[in-house]
Amino acid sequence: MSVVKRNNVIIKGKGSQVIMFSHGFGCDQNMRRYVTPAFEDDYKIVLFDHVGAGNSDLSEYSPKKYAELEGYAADIIDLCTQLPLQHIIFVGHSIRAMMGIIAATKMPQLFKSLVLVSPSPSHINDGDYVGGFTKLQIDELLESLDNNYLGWSVAMAPVIMGNPDKKELADELTNSFCKTNPDIVKHFARTTFLSDKRDLISKVDCPTLILQCADDIIAPEVVGLYMHQNMKNSTLVNMKATGHCPNLSAPEETTAAIKQFLK
Amino acid sequence: MSKNENTDTTFSASATEDFFEQSLSGFLIADSYNLIVQSNPRLANWLGKTVDELKGNRFSDLLSIGSKIYYETHLLPLLRMQGFFEEILIEIYDASGKKLKVLLNAVVPKNKENVRQAIYYTLLKAIKIAEPINCDGDRIGQLLSNLIANAITHGTPNSPIFINAVTHNKTLKISVTNSGKPIPTSLQNLLFEPFTKEEDQQSKNGLGLGLYISSEIAKAHKGTFRFVSNTNETCFTFSMLL
Numbered sequence: 001m002s003v004v005k006r007n008n009v010i011i012k013g014k015g016s017q018v019i020m021f022s023h024g025f026g027c028d029q030n031m032r033r034y035v036t037p038a039f040e041d042d043y044k045i046v047l048f049d050h051v052g053a054g055n056s057d058l059s060e061y062s063p064k065k066y067a068e069l070e071g072y073a074a075d076i077i078d079l080c081t082q083l084p085l086q087h088i089i090f091v092g093h094s095i096r097a098m099m100g101i102i103a104a105t106k107m108p109q110l111f112k113s114l115v116l117v118s119p120s121p122s123h124i125n126d127g128d129y130v131g132g133f134t135k136l137q138i139d140e141l142l143e144s145l146d147n148n149y150l151g152w153s154v155a156m157a158p159v160i161m162g163n164p165d166k167k168e169l170a171d172e173l174t175n176s177f178c179k180t181n182p183d184i185v186k187h188f189a190r191t192t193f194l195s196d197k198r199d200l201i202s203k204v205d206c207p208t209l210i211l212q213c214a215d216d217i218i219a220p221e222v223v224g225l226y227m228h229q230n231m232k233n234s235t236l237v238n239m240k241a242t243g244h245c246p247n248l249s250a251p252e253e254t255t256a257a258i259k260q261f262l263k
Numbered sequence: 264m265s266k267n268e269n270t271d272t273t274f275s276a277s278a279t280e281d282f283f284e285q286s287l288s289g290f291l292i293a294d295s296y297n298l299i300v301q302s303n304p305r306l307a308n309w310l311g312k313t314v315d316e317l318k319g320n321r322f323s324d325l326l327s328i329g330s331k332i333y334y335e336t337h338l339l340p341l342l343r344m345q346g347f348f349e350e351i352l353i354e355i356y357d358a359s360g361k362k363l364k365v366l367l368n369a370v371v372p373k374n375k376e377n378v379r380q381a382i383y384y385t386l387l388k389a390i391k392i393a394e395p396i397n398c399d400g401d402r403i404g405q406l407l408s409n410l411i412a413n414a415i416t417h418g419t420p421n422s423p424i425f426i427n428a429v430t431h432n433k434t435l436k437i438s439v440t441n442s443g444k445p446i447p448t449s450l451q452n453l454l455f456e457p458f459t460k461e462e463d464q465q466s467k468n469g470l471g472l473g474l475y476i477s478s479e480i481a482k483a484h485k486g487t488f489r490f491v492s493n494t495n496e497t498c499f500t501f502s503m504l505l
Contacts, residue, residue, distance in 0.1 A: 024336070031340060094336075137328045144329030144354075215296065217323060218335055242296050244335045248343035 003082045007075060008055040011083075013045040017112075018085045020046040022076070024094030024118070024245070029054060031093070034251035038259070046085065050096065051075060052184040063187055069095070069195050073102035080110045089262065091115040093247060094218065095192045105203045114208040115258055118244050119227060120219040122196040129198065132220045138193050145186045201230050208234040209261040211254065215242040235261060289365070289386035294379045297322045297339075306386060309365075311358025322384070327354035327362050338369070342382065346371045355386070363388070396435055396505060398484055403501075406480045407437055409473035410499050414441035417497070433505045435486075440498040451492065477501070 003009065010029070013019075019039055021032045029047040036045055049056040050072055065071035076099060080088060089112055092100035097119035104111045123131045124138055133141075208231050212224030221238065228236035237257050241250030283290060289306030293299055299320050307314045310325060323331050330353040341348050347370040357363040368385040407426070414424040418441030425440040446454065455478040458471045477499075481488035486503030 030344070033344075133328075140327075141329045141332055144327070215321070217331065243339060245340050245343065248340050 003075070003078050006051060006057045006060050007048040007079060008057075009079065009083070010047045011044065012047075013040045013043050015039075015041070015043040017043050018046055018088040019043040020048075020076075020079070020085070020088050020090050022090065022092040022096040022100060023049070023053065024096055031245065032247060035247045035255055035258075038255040043089075046079070046083070046088075048079060050099075052181070052188055058181060058184070061181075061184055066187065067191055069099050069102055069191060069197065072096070072099040073106065076100065076103040077107050077110065080107070086110060087112045089113050089115065091117065091258065092119070093117040094119065094244065095195075098195065098197050101197065101201060101204055104206060105200055108205055111206050113206050113262070114204065115211070115261065116208060116227070117211045117247060117254070118213055118216055118219045119210060120223045121198045121201050121227060123193050123218070124196070126196075129226070130220065130222045132217060132223065133193075141193065142186075142190055145189050198230075201227055202232070204231055205233060207261075209258065210234055210236045211246065211257055212236060212238050213241045213243055213246050214239065216244045218244045237261075287388075289384075289388075291317075291322065291384040291386070292380055293322050293382040293384065295381040297382065300379050309357055309363060309386075309388075310355065322382075325355045327356065330354045338367075342369055342371065350387075394430060394505070396430070398435075398503070399480075402480045402483070403437070406477045406501055407439070409477045410439035413473060413499075414439050414497075417441065417443055417446075419443040430505065434502055435505055436500060436502045438498055438500040440496050442496055445494055446490075446492040446497060454490070455488070474499075 008029070021029065021036060023029050023031045029049050032047060036047065039045055052058065052061045052066060062071070065074075076090070079085065080103075086109075088110060090100040090104070092098070092114070094117070097114075097116035098121060100111075100114055100116070101119075101121075104114060120131065122129070123133050124135050125131050125133065210224050210227050210231070212219070212221055214221070224236060224238070228234050239246055239250065239253055239257065241253050243249050246254045283303050286303065286305060289309060290303040291299060291306055292301040299317050299322055302314055302317045304314060307317055310317065323334050326334055334353065338348055338351060347368075349368050350366045351368075352364060353367045354362040354364055366387040368387075370383050372380055372383055407428075411424065411426065418424055422442040426438070427440075428435070428437045430436075454474055457475040478488045481501050481503070484503045486501055488499070488501050490497065490499045492498075
């Protein structure tokens with residue numbers, strides 16, 4: 001089976017050092033569109049969609065494999081071994097950052113460094129640990145998904161088609177952006193919001209950049225600090241950007257922070 | 264037709280303000296940090312707050328937890344990438360702390376240098392019910408769901424389905440309307456009997472129990488369940504006295 005097809009892999013850029021971008025919860029590799037151009041001259045850029053998202057091969061979606069973040073981490077390792085890629089810089093957003101961490105603890109030789117954008121090892125408050133949500137809130141979230149009150153992903157495609165101003169963007173986005181099977185969204189939300197990888201983050205050895213936004217309800221500032229304190233070789237950058245997706249809301253600041261770290 | 268520029272400008276400014284004050288939709292302006300800069304009384308009233316109390320709050324804090332995460336992970340990225348989104352169903356908390364379903368629209372205004380006017384939101388109440396209703400919510404939900412499913416199965420695929428729910432004159436009315444071929448006369452008298460379905464029905468999924476169950480739910484609420492079906496439209500209406 002081809003990982004290129006399975007994960008809709010796209011490779012571009014003029015450099016030789018590999019930088020792999022992994023998108024966050026909810027959308028696909030298009031979320032990186034404002035950030036990746038800044039790396040095209042100096043790096044070999046590898047973009048992909050995780051199975052279940054974007055234009056990945058949905059027939060490869062296995063509820064058993066992808067019930068754990070380890071299933072996705074195994075795909076990242078597959079990509080590196082089959083393409084093949086070595087000594088990569090891995091840029092992971094949100095929950096996908098944790099998949100990079102898992103992969104880096106399993107096959108450290110594949111990774112040169114990690115860039116974690118708005119990461120969180122666990123979303124649920126637990127004793128002294130502040131994850132940002134109570135267990136009750138996460139249960140309510142998962143229940144709202146189960147009941148499909150909000151329609152989550154399904155409402156997306158028609159909305160995008162209605163974009164008259166950016167026709168070229170619309171055509172491209174209609175085919176992939178946020179177009180996710182509702183059952184997969186539900187399942188992935190469970191995997192995402194119930195996972196707890198706090199015990200794993202201290203096992204990463206490679207240099208790691210943590211990009212922390214201000215006022216991020218999904219990965220609050222205390223979480224970024226917690227990660228920094230528990231990852232021995234890490235650099236924490238508190239950004240001016242707010243929210244959970246600085247790659248979209250503040251691409252220049254995001255790009256500059258990553259470039260500074262890679263210098 | 265000639266026009267007086269001065270009068271127009273004056274009128275336009277006060278009319279816009281008045282519209283913002285009195286409109287039945289909720290309006291909200293957020294800054295580049297997505298903090299509320301301005302809202303209208305209608306929206307503040309839904310939320311049980313004053314316009315001043317809302318100022319400075321984070322927009323996403325108005326939302327239920329599911330909507331909040333949906334908003335942060337889906338809607339905001341969408342807004343950043345295409346500059347708007349339209350009519351997405353979300354939940355906000357109303358004055359009594361209950362979840363209120365609204366349709367949310369957002370647009371990033373064009374050519375605005377002012378960072379205090381970064382996102383314009385419009386909120387529409389999906390359903391206009393002014394008072395709490397004593398009924399079996401799950402069963403009424405089932406009734407509505409049956410009607411929508413029927414409208415999807417039998418309506419013209421490219422015509423909209425209209426769903427209406429209002430309280431008026433101490434009566435609750437819920438109706439679902441679709442266009443398409445009228446229900447055959449031979450079937451109309453049997454419609455609320457169990458296991459009634461069209462012979463050449465495209466969907467083989469139904470058992471023909473949907474309308475029977477819906478009419479029983481209506482009876483249990485001492486309500487009425489009626490329909491009109493002609494070449495213009497097919498409309499099922501449930502009514503109950505409050």
